[in-house]
Amino acid sequence: MNYTLISTGNRSFLACSPDGPDSRVQSERDALDLVAACGENGTENLLLPAGCLNEDFFRLSTGLAGAILLKFSNYHIRCALVLSSEQAHRGRFAELVLEANRRNRELHFFTRSAEAERWLIDEGG
Numbered sequence: 001m002n003y004t005l006i007s008t009g010n011r012s013f014l015a016c017s018p019d020g021p022d023s024r025v026q027s028e029r030d031a032l033d034l035v036a037a038c039g040e041n042g043t044e045n046l047l048l049p050a051g052c053l054n055e056d057f058f059r060l061s062t063g064l065a066g067a068i069l070l071k072f073s074n075y076h077i078r079c080a081l082v083l084s085s086e087q088a089h090r091g092r093f094a095e096l097v098l099e100a101n102r103r104n105r106e107l108h109f110f111t112r113s114a115e116a117e118r119w120l121i122d123e124g125g
Contacts, residue, residue, distance in 0.1 A: 001025070001033055001052075005041045006117070012043040013080075013120040018051025026054040027064075031071040038077055045120040046072070049082045049113070060092050069107060078106050078123075080116035 002017040014037055017023060025031055025048070038046060056062040072079045088097050088109055097109045105123075110116040 001030065001037070003034075003037060005043065006047075008121050011045070011121050012041070013045035013047050013117070014038055014041060014043060015047040015117075016049065016052045018049055023052060024054050025052055025057070025068060028067045028071055031068040035071060035075045035077055038075075044077055046077050046079045047082065047113070047116055047120060048079055050084060050087055053081075058087060058090060058093050060096065065093075065096065073106055076106065078120065079108075080120050081107070081109050082113050082116050083109055083111060085111050 002020045002023055003014045004017065006013055006015050014034070016025075016034070025034065034046060034048075038044060054064065056064045057068065058065070060066070069079070071077075083097075088094065088111060100107045101109055108116070108119055110119070
């Protein structure tokens, strides 16, 4: 997984990049690798663009989104996911986006990277 540590003042986050080999989160193991990378870099904040997610993530029936997001939650990783408007409003996945954005302080969905970065920095730990 390709990522960059972004620091602003005393706050930081890992920004994943969809470029390069093995750049997609395809399993719980990949999610745990990101948890470990956050720990190694001293941050609990993660920026994850849609290009880093396997297409099964967006099909809730596969269980992949639930498994990955549960790993992040269990390890207290605050995750900002950046999706296209089309992805954010697709079928049952749209319900997950709405619910997370309404009630969840550890997970938030965005359609713009700048907004996701601001959320991680302004509210990040």
